Amino acid sequence: MDDRQTVRVTILSRPYTLRAAGDPREVEAVAASVNDLMLSIAGRAPDADSTRIAVLACLHLADKLRALEKQCEQLRTQAGRTSDTLTGLVEQLVSAVEEAAPR
Numbered sequence: 001m002d003d004r005q006t007v008r009v010t011i012l013s014r015p016y017t018l019r020a021a022g023d024p025r026e027v028e029a030v031a032a033s034v035n036d037l038m039l040s041i042a043g044r045a046p047d048a049d050s051t052r053i054a055v056l057a058c059l060h061l062a063d064k065l066r067a068l069e070k071q072c073e074q075l076r077t078q079a080g081r082t083s084d085t086l087t088g089l090v091e092q093l094v095s096a097v098e099e100a101a102p103r
Helices: 026-043 050-100
Strands: 006-013 014-021
Touching: 006 026, 014 026, 026 050
Parallel strands: none
Antiparallel strands: 006 014
């Protein structure tokens, strides 16, 4: 059974009909974001054709993705260090409690 729905969007004044799984509003929101980006690029490069605008938008989005991937990796590393620190502190606490417990 196909759970995909038809979603109609407009990007750079061109209509597109997409088949998407999940919430159609998410697809519409992504399309609106892409449209806004492409309109912004078109406004700064009025002589560029739609293919050039699309390539520039792709490069912009790829750059954003790379920055977010780097940030995500940094956060993973930081979370791992924090986890190691907390594990050490819990082990110290357990040892202290065991030593203080009456025998």
